[in-house]
Amino acid sequence: MSTTISFAQNPHLEFKKVLHQRVDNYFKETGLSRNYNSAMVFKTIVMLSIYIIPFVVILTVPLPFWTVLAAYFLMGVGVAGIGMSVMHDANHAGYSENQKANRWLGLTMNFIGGDAYNWKIKHNKLHHVFTNIYGKDEDIQSRAVLRFAYAAPLRKYHRFQYIYAWAFYALMSLSIVMLDIPKRFIYRRKGVTNIAPYRFRRSLAWLIAGKLAYFFAFFGLPLLLTGLLWWQVILGFLVMQFTAGIIMSIVFQLAHVVEGPHQAIPDKDGHIKDTLIEHQMKSTADFSKGNKLLSWYVGGLNYQVEHHLYPKVCHVHYSAISKIVEQTSREYNVPYYVYDRFSDAFMAHLRTLKKLGSIKV
Helix, strand or coil: CCCCCEECCCCCCHHHHHHHHHHHHHHHHHCCCCCCCHHHHHHHHHHHHHHHHHHHHHHHCCCCHHHHHHHHHHHHHHHHHHHHHHHHHHHCCCCCCCHHHHHHHHCHHHHCCCCHHHHHHHHHHHHCCCCCCCCCCHHHCCECCECCCCCCCCCHHHHHHHHHHHHHHCCHHHHHHHHHHHHHHHHHHHCCCCCCHHHHHHHHHHHHHHHHHHHHHHHHHHHHHCCCCHHHHHHHHHHHHHHHHHHHHHHHHHHHCCCCCCCCCCCCCCEECCCHHHHHHHCCEEECCCCHHHHHHCCCCCCHHHHHHCCCCCHHHHHHHHHHHHHHHHHCCCCCEEECCHHHHHHHHHHHHHHHCCCCC
16 A cells, blocks of 8 residues: 555535535634634633642642542543543644643643653644555554454454553553653654754653653652652552543544444555545544533534534534534535434444454455
8 A cells, every 4th residue: 555645626515605605604603713612611610620639739738548549530530531632622723723732731641741842743743644545544453462453463362452442542641651662752753843953852852841840740749748648649650541541442432443443454555435524434433422511521522523623622512513414424425424322333442342353354
């Protein structure tokens, strides 16, 4: 397969023209900004508080160890919430029309232990353009003993992945925290990023400094300021990371690795037969759109179709936009995948993991 991927071109595609016009009209008629509103600001404060306040309590108030672990668990919920609801919109330049605000809020990724620069390459540049295309979209690349793409090599142990996958999902957040530095070199070597050498060295220095500050905060401060033992600090940190990892992994997987959305295979020249917007519709699914609490917490990532179509629109608008997308896709006979309940999407992912463990393209 060619290393260059191209999509079909159809500037007169009626579905695309009508859909964008209707969404534009929605914002004109309502007078709403495409970006944040007061509810988004409130959510940002809540998510940051869930992450910060328990840690401040751990550092300042003597607590039984089981309470400390509960606080770390709550912090993990906050890490996932920041990643899905705050950092995500900001690094898509969708939180605010002010790009400085987006950059600063996007750095909440670094605040929770990751790296905004790496994330934007992996997510914006690779996943959003090459959604569910094996070899390009890192989200469906095989990891350790997990197989997420039908085009990936099939091993005998994959038939059990629907059982053991959940343990590896819990490692998602921790792997980001620990592997960001080598990931920066990998992207450099692959040519995914081509910034000047001096800018690369400077960004790498900031990344290393940020990681050192993060690890000092989460390991040094508890050891210096509390009576926690070293193994208790490590265990608490792992509880936080595993909690965030399992939450984020499941939410992301339910949008793409489920029954319905396909995994396009380019021809030998790297050509995809669909236009980009058709490809996004065919490779993505919504779930639990009627669950307001879930939608609030996951930052609208259950409206994944709308997010892929309008990544620079703040997620607080996805509920309204989804009605337009669903109606328009029905009129033009374009696939629109949606699971009404979280449990339906979860079981669809479980069945897909089983299929991926036994089916070869």
